[in-house]
Amino acid sequence: xxxxxxxxxxxxxxxxxxxxxxxxxxxxxxxxxxxxxxxxxxxxxxxxxxxxxxxxxxxxxxxxxxxxxxxxxxxxxxxxxxxxxxxxxxxxxxxxxxxxxxxxxxxxxxxxxxxxxxxxxxxxxxxxxxxxxxxxxxxxxxxxxxxxxxxxxxxxxxxxxxxxxxxxxxxxxxxxxxxxxxxxxxxxxxxxxxxxxxxxxxxxxxxxxxxxxxxxxxxxxxxxxxxxxxxxxxxxxxxxxxxxxxxxxxxxxxxxxxxxxxxxxxxxxxxxxxxxxxxxxxxxxxxxxxxxxxxxxxxxxxxxxxxxxxxxxxxxxxxxxxxxxxxxxxxxxxxxxxxxxxxxxxxxxxxxxxxxxxxxxxxxxxxxxxxxxxxxxxxxxxxxxxxxxxxxxxxxxxxxxxxxxxxxxxxxxxxxxxxxxxxxxxxxxxxxxxxxxxxxxxxxxxxxxxxxxxxxxxxxxxxxxxxxxxxxxxxxxxxxxxxxxxxxxxxxxxxxxxxxxxxxxxxxxxxxxxxxxxxxxxxxxxxxxxxxx
Numbered sequence: 001x002x003x004x005x006x007x008x009x010x011x012x013x014x015x016x017x018x019x020x021x022x023x024x025x026x027x028x029x030x031x032x033x034x035x036x037x038x039x040x041x042x043x044x045x046x047x048x049x050x051x052x053x054x055x056x057x058x059x060x061x062x063x064x065x066x067x068x069x070x071x072x073x074x075x076x077x078x079x080x081x082x083x084x085x086x087x088x089x090x091x092x093x094x095x096x097x098x099x100x101x102x103x104x105x106x107x108x109x110x111x112x113x114x115x116x117x118x119x120x121x122x123x124x125x126x127x128x129x130x131x132x133x134x135x136x137x138x139x140x141x142x143x144x145x146x147x148x149x150x151x152x153x154x155x156x157x158x159x160x161x162x163x164x165x166x167x168x169x170x171x172x173x174x175x176x177x178x179x180x181x182x183x184x185x186x187x188x189x190x191x192x193x194x195x196x197x198x199x200x201x202x203x204x205x206x207x208x209x210x211x212x213x214x215x216x217x218x219x220x221x222x223x224x225x226x227x228x229x230x231x232x233x234x235x236x237x238x239x240x241x242x243x244x245x246x247x248x249x250x251x252x253x254x255x256x257x258x259x260x261x262x263x264x265x266x267x268x269x270x271x272x273x274x275x276x277x278x279x280x281x282x283x284x285x286x287x288x289x290x291x292x293x294x295x296x297x298x299x300x301x302x303x304x305x306x307x308x309x310x311x312x313x314x315x316x317x318x319x320x321x322x323x324x325x326x327x328x329x330x331x332x333x334x335x336x337x338x339x340x341x342x343x344x345x346x347x348x349x350x351x352x353x354x355x356x357x358x359x360x361x362x363x364x365x366x367x368x369x370x371x372x373x374x375x376x377x378x379x380x381x382x383x384x385x386x387x388x389x390x391x392x393x394x395x396x397x398x399x400x401x402x403x404x405x406x407x408x409x410x411x412x413x414x415x416x417x418x419x420x421x422x423x424x425x426x427x428x429x430x431x432x433x434x435x436x437x438x439x440x441x442x443x444x445x446x447x448x449x450x451x452x453x454x455x456x457x458x459x460x461x462x463x464x465x466x467x468x469x470x471x472x473x474x475x476x477x478x479x480x481x482x483x484x485x486x487x488x489x490x491x492x493x494x495x496x497x498x499x500x501x502x503x504x505x506x507x508x509x510x511x512x513x514x515x516x517x518x519x520x521x522x523x524x525x526x527x528x529x530x531x532x533x
Contacts, residue, residue: 015164017188020195026184027199030154031127033182034202040124040152042101046094048149048178053090055177056083056142059169063138066165070137072304072336077259082138089143089420092437093150100150100441106449111508112478116451123446124152125226126202131158131193131216133208134306135262135358137166140207140230143420145183147440148205154182158196161189162306201225203444210429228433228443230264231426233384233406234356236377237267237413238399240370240391241275247411248390249283250290255388255413256362257291257340259303265386265407265417269345269353269363271373277366281342284362285327288340296339297330304336305359311336314359318343320351323363348376370395374402383428388413406430 018026038044056063063083067073073082106118128148132141141159148155157174159167171185186192197204197219206216207230220227237255239248255266272280288296296302305311311333318329321343328341342362345352352363367373370391377387387405389396396410406426409415417424425434435443453461463471463478485491501510 015161015168015187017161018186018192020188020191023186023192023195024199026156026186027127027196027201030156030182030184031200033179034124034127034154038179039149039154039182042098045149045152046097048183049090049094049097049146051177052142052146052149052173053087055173056087056090059173062169062172063166066163066169067137069165070134070163071259071262071306072302073259074301074303076301077303081136081259085139085420086142086146089146089437089440092421093146093441096438097150097441100438103450115457116453118449118451121448121450122151122441123448125444125446126153128153128155128444129158129196129199129201129204130155131196131204131206131208132160134160134162135259135264137163138170141170143440144205144207144228144435144443147435148444149178149183150441151444153202153444156196157183157185158193159185159187161187203227205435205443206230228435229426229431230424230433230435231385231429231431232264232356232358233386233426233430234268234353234381235265235384235386235388235405236373236380237270237388238370238373238377238390239270239272239276239280240373240395241273242392242395243276243390244411245276245279246283249280250287251411251413252388252390253284253287253291253340253362256360257296257302258414262303262306262358263414264358265414267386267388267413268356268384269365269380271365271367271376273370273373274366274368277364281326281344281364284342288327297332297335297337302339305338306336308333308336310359311338314338314357314361317351317355317357317359318361321345321363322347322350323352327362328360348380353380370398374399377403381430383426383430385426385430386414386417404428 033039060083064075064078067078067082068075101122103122104120106120109118130141130144130148137160141157145155145157157170159170161167167187171187174183174185186196197216200223202225204216204220204225204227206213206227210231213229213231217227217229237252239245239252252267252270255263258266292299292302305314311331315331315333315338318341323343323345326342326344328339330339331337338360340360340362342364343352345363345365348354348365350363350365352361353365365376367376383404383406385406387399387403387408389399389408390411391399400408400410404427407416407424409417416422421437423434423439424436425431425439433443463475484494
């Protein structure tokens with residue numbers, strides 16, 4: 001409790017931006033720290049992660065208060081999506097890090113090349129820049145930071161200025177918990193971010209809008225800096241006439257009310273088969289009453305829009321639609337409140353479908369059939385961050401086959417994004433790369449291929465040295481693979497090859513199979529001989 005009170009007092013002041021002229025020295029500091037190799041030993045990494053865990057736990061009350069101030073976030077949602085998410089992630093990573101760091105045996109190596117002991121090392125990339133966003137201000141900063149620490153990198157964290165209270169507590173946690181020479185926080189807005197992008201990084205991890213991502217990508221391209229981009233999308237939900245309408249309505253409403261739908265993977269619009277449109281809307285109204293018996297505005301379990309500019313944008317979107325409101329529509333600018341609002345629209349070109357709302361607006365587009373829904377989904381956004389198909393297995397399988405998306409939650413809303421150990425990321429213009437769990441470690445690691453050539457192999461390697469005269473035949477005999485298909489692309493059947501591989505398609509697996517069979521025969525014979533005595 002004393003720690004919580006102290007941390008709450010420390011963030012009560014106004015957010016102070018980092019002086020722009022100090023940013024080059026900060027970037028240089030974390031680069032120098034990485035080049036000192038202090039972050040590479042597993043002991044250092046585990047210690048930093050464990051200290052970060054306690055930094056979060058010691059500041060729980062301050063985090064809850066900060067999320068309430070910035071976002072009106074309910075206490076339950078703060079623990080669900082911020083505090084417990086980050087602490088559980090740290091525990092999972094610390095329990096598995098030693099296994100992830102081990103060198104891997106290289107797969108699919110020809111027998112002759114196994115003498116080189118090929119393997120794959122997991123090396124840290126270096127100094128990382130992490131640019132967070134406001135909708136999950138703790139989670140979307142600390143989860144990539146956990147991955148960077150686990151991989152052995154150093155990092156600069158840039159929280160969102162749109163969530164200033166959380167930004168302050170993030171800085172407090174980092175500065176008081178982990179090695180300040182390796183991990184630091186830069187506060188600010190556009191000028192400070194611009195100054196950070198002027199520095200050379202070994203990777204940039206950005207969560208936010210596609211517009212800002214393009215600016216970052218252009219700047220990163222100047223120095224060929226790799227990036228992970230976690231963006232958004234006009235994510236479709238499709239409800240067929242064979243779906244469980246009650247569950248679809250309840251689950252999709254939850255996906256739009258969690259954090260007032262300021263969630264990048266939540267559905268942006270719902271396409272509903274016309275045959276089940278009326279019962280779907282009725283079930284959504286019933287679910288809203290169950291979620292908030294006294295109304296969303298009066299409930300402590302419904303959040304607020306992050307700031308006035310975003311609230312005004314959502315209001316303007318609602319005013320610009322050609323659709324018809326059938327549920328909700330209540331709002332209060334003074335509280336930045338906007339209630340869950342269902343709108344029936346008649347065209348994919350309606351602003352509520354064509355643009356990402358990032359708020360509790362729920363446009364429903366009635367469709368004739370599944371063919372129409374799949375076609376419209378591809379036209380609105382070919383590569384969204386999420387897809388939410390509701391129907392029977394044949395229908396949901398078809399939707400996955402005939403669409404693209406970063407992830408899919410079948411018969412549910414955004415569930416795939418709630419599993420902290422499942423890789424999360426976009427595809428196409430909804431993002432590049434993935435993280436969470438082991439994928440966070442992989443995100444900030446370089447898979448370094450290594451071979452070790454012994455001196456006694458020199459006689460076998462003389463074929464590679466000039467002069468080459470008379471060596472081509474020897475080289476081809478050593479390395480050339482023979483195709484198992486003809487000029488029409490049809491696989492040739494060879495009884496001899498089939499027997500050698502035991503039908504597995506691999507001579508190595510066939511050899512293993514024969515070895516197992518011989519051992520089994522030998523063991524059986526030994527058993528029978530012993531039994532006969």
